[in-house]
Amino acid sequence: MKAAITLAAALCGTPAFAGWEPTKPVEIVVAAGAGGASDQMARMMQAAIQKNNLMKQPIVVSLKGGASGAEALMYMKSSEGDPNKVLIAYSLIYMLPLSAKIPFNWRELTPVSVIALDQFVLWDNSAGPKTVKEFVAAAKAASAPFKMGGTGSKREDHVLTVFLEQKTGAKFSYLPYKSGGEAATQLVGNHTESNVNNPSENLEVWRAGQVRPLCVFDKERISYTSKVTDTQSWADIPTCKEEGVDVQYLMLRAMFLPGKVTAEQQAFFVELFHKVTQTAEYKDYMEKQALKPIFLTGKDMVQFLEEDDAVNKSLMTEAGFVAK
């Protein structure tokens, strides 16, 4: 990690810390609606930066969730050379250009750091089936296909639904809502039978006993063992593979600056977000929302992004979501 920072500093030939600092308020650009996982994370970082005085300038969160997040991507693309905007990105940076032919390529932005990996969990209503096996059996036996709620069309949630269909043989009607929060409420209100929300999006309704986590789409269980509900912790949720449904997906949470910023400006934000990952706010948030902590910058980050891009591309192609 240190090495990466020194590397970034070495690239521009000057010591990173003596260099540039923002002169205007810094904007965290959120490519999703209010209350979604990205928004919550941006608010956490806003609070962590301001409460720990990590930066002199104030930091604001701006919601650019229009056009399923494409608004934020185009906004970053058109802000070339502006070091006061930082995007909190997730897998839409790979998927939107494929599914909707948005003229955007993440390589045009300046990578800062990968700050977390987010999980996906299969949830159903707490009045519904209790295990993955019962759930799949009920979905197959149902006269009309089970309704699966999710965020957006031809994106992470939709891809997971398609793979769930392929692995189990059950059929689902996928309902694309505008946000994970909406997908959560619709599941509680019994308008859908299930969703594949991120932990943070369903956390509150799980704690209220309104939904049930069936399995997590990762190769290992979530590591956090402190109780979330009266009886269960994140670590108590089995992996989908354990339950006989081998589908895995992790989503990056990464920070990007617009293209054509200087190496000094990039180095400032690498350092800033590195400090953020050391704060109590960040650590607490990771545990509460069941995210995997990670910190990648420089070459490591680019390599990670290239590999992740390839994985997402093949998933999207296999699901048939790539626009011709």
Add this chain to the structure above:
Amino acid sequence: MEAFGLLLHGFAVLLTWKTLALMMVGLVLGIFVGVLPGLGGPNGVAILLPLTFTMDPTSAIVMLSCIYWGALFGGAITSILFNIPGEAWSVATTFDGYPMAQQGRAAEALTAAFTSSFIGSLVAVLLITFLAPMISSFALKFGPPEFFAVYLLTFCSFVGLGREAKHKTVISMSLGLLLAGVGMDTVSGQLRMTFGSAELLRGINFLVAVIGLFGISEILLTMEERLALRGHAASISLRVVLSVWKDLPKYWVTLLRSSFIGCWLGITPGGAIAASFMGYNLAKRFSKNPESFGKGRIEGVFAPETAAHASGTAALLPMLALGIPGSGTAAILLGGLMVWGLNPGPLLFVEHKDFVWGLIASMYLGNVVGLVLVLTTVPIFASILRVPFAAVAPMIVVSCAIGAYAIQNAMFDIWLMLGFGVVGYVFKKIGIPLAPFTLALVLGNRAEDAFRLSMIGAGGDLKVFWSNGLVGSITTLAIVLLFWPVIDGLLVRVGLTQGSKSS
């Protein structure tokens, strides 16, 4: 009366000089940002949000919610004085508020707007206080078919109850629906009608359109007619306030009806915008003298403002209990809560009692203090109209442009605003109503999504809109309203034939 005890506890938390002072500051700031057209509500609250980071949670929330109330009050000011609605729900206030201001009755209109805002919010806060748990579970009953039924009801009430020629309403609404389709389609994940332009990707922002359609087109019309803003005769003493209040009891039916509509639509997540339009339309429908609406009738200010604020306040409930904000401003407020680790959800009411009841108590106090504050500003704002048009017009245009730009930081939006200004001017010249257009622009997308989600869920079976009592009765009501003129005619005819037989 557990709720009552908790509420008193909430008041006890709030009644300190420090919190009261913060309240005043929040309200003044809120009114200030509400008054700047376009910049209003969401942007203003977003800018002021970081101010609260250094405070303790309760003070921060009180301050934030007072900014929210201030912005709600402030939004009506520009609607009335300059025909420029600051938020979606201020649009209907312009219909009669602006003509009143032109007739030199700006002070009266402002007083009416503020007073009815207060009444609407109060009814909604009472509802939140005593029925919160029931309401949250009601909101959960809304799935895609129910949402679509509510939107359909709003559209149908416009066509069926409007006084304008039906074909013109339909033309206007269809154009709005067409433009609402620009941008990303959530259901298919594809782009529509963007013609390869990155600017159109975002879709057409409702506020940009409204600033142009109402604000800019009004400037164009006034220029053409060589009219000064006719405010010089405005009586600007505080006595106006009392005279409006004296007449208030006459309008109790309107106030009650609008409060009810507002609360009902407000607790429907995302339904708040439709409330002011529906409040206005129903007041017009049930009026003995519907022709006078749109020409500066005080009831035409009472009805939408009461409904808008009842819904604006009631909309905080789904936000707190379900995490779904009912308006742009509420969305920013939601962000403010999350900074404090107060995640909206069913447990917020259980785990953060102090906070929730402090907030509810601040709704009461904020509204009362806010009303007093805005009423004292009525003479100041009303006197703006005394400034010569030549001096005010450029300032309005500039602040419209700033507002349009600030929404998405896009230069393109300023051109769009000017374009809509011309469209609005032409519409007014050829007598096409603007309201159905704006309504369709703001609700079109949601209505479409709700309809298509219902169809996916039901496998394309239209019977889903009559699948339970709730959705069935809303859909039926919508269709009745759509064909109301025909039904009304039939009833009259039946009535007449019976009458002739018996005689």
